[in-house]
Amino acid sequence: MVAALDINEQALQPLADEVGCRTFTCDVTDTTSVEVTFETVAADLGGLDILISNAGSAQQGAIGDLPMDTLRQSFELNFFGHQNACQAAIRIFRRQGRGGTILFNISNQSVNPGKDFGPYGIPKAATLALMRQYAIDHGKEGIRANGVNAGRIRTGLMTDQMIIDRAAARGMTPHEYMAGNLLGVEVLASDVADAFLHLALMDKVNAAVLTVDGGVMATSLR
Ligand SMILES: NC(=O)c1ccc[n+]([C@@H]2O[C@H](COP(=O)([O-])OP(=O)(O)OC[C@H]3O[C@@H](n4cnc5c(N)ncnc54)[C@H](O)[C@@H]3O)[C@@H](O)[C@H]2O)c1
Incomplete structure (x- = not known):
């Protein structure tokens, strides 16, 4: 059984219609919520077995000029939102006593990092460190932590x-822009979903990042 959580109730309905999941409104930046x-x-x-911590938004601005609030608000969602969700999940995993997957x-x-993308990329770099920290601190409890590094994906965040x-x-067509990777094909949201599914199933994989961007040497971790 799948539960989908989002701050925006309207974003949940199409998902419920498509995959038949239960839906709940939740603000991941609000610990009580x-x-x-x-x-x-x-x-x-x-119960709870797997948490996919997904909520995010892409703030932009040159790091030396942007309002401090832009950076702080981005950290609230793109870093602390994950931490809030993980702490809530850890409490439930412990009570259940059968490990868990984040x-x-x-x-x-x-x-x-991309130019003028610091308010987004910096908390994302911190979230990469957060994933590793969960793997280090909670592995002995049978709790795995892994992440997906996606490239350009057509979604509500990256609109048409x-x-x-x-x-x-960049003097490119939209197709050239979206397919600017070693495979020369656009990567889809469903490809990212597949990566999460496989990470969830691979029960000895821990503290790993799966890059889903069609292959870009600058983002390749090894
Ligand atoms: N689209 C891309 O190119 C891309 C690339 C790499 C990573 N990502 C990451 O993928 C994740 C999903 O983003 P997306 O591209 O599907 O964009 P999206 O805008 O379609 O989805 C983000 C969702 O997060 C929800 N949300 C925002 N603030 C929230 C809050 N406080 N509490 C709960 N929900 C909240 C939004 O309502 C929205 O439905 C994000 O973490 C994003 O950083 C996206």
Whole structure:
């Protein structure tokens, strides 16, 4: 059984219609909202086995000029949101006594920062460190922590208009921009979902990052 959580109720309905999951509104930047919702999910669904910590948004601005609030707000969601969700999950995993799996939606920005993308990439780099810390501190409890570093994916965060604008700024077509990787193909949200599924199933894989961007040497970890 799958539970989908989002701050935006309207974002949940299409998902519920498509995959038949249970939906819950939750603000991952609000510790009370997270604690209450996670306990409700565990009670309603009979427990918690896997957390995919996914919520994020992409703030931009030159790091030397941007308002401090932009950076702080991004950290609230792109770093502390993950920490809030993980702490709530750890409490439930411990109570259940059968380990658990935490998967982080990080970003290839965590290892390959883009110009004027500091407010997004810096908390993502911290979230990469957070994933490793969970693996170190909670592995002995049977809790695994892994992450996905995706590249450019067409979603609510990277809209069609944004793709057109960014491609034009680089003198590329939208297809060239989205398929700018070693395979020369656009990577889809469903490819990212597959990576999470495989990480969830591989029960000896821990503290790992799976890069899902069609192959880009600058983001390749090894
Ligand atoms: N799209 C990309 O190119 C790309 C690349 C690498 C990583 N990512 C990561 O993928 C994850 C999902 O993003 P997406 O691209 O699907 O964008 P999206 O905007 O479609 O999805 C993000 C979701 O997070 C929700 N959200 C925002 N603030 C929240 C909060 N406080 N509490 C709960 N939910 C909240 C939004 O309502 C939205 O539904 C993010 O962590 C993002 O950084 C995206």
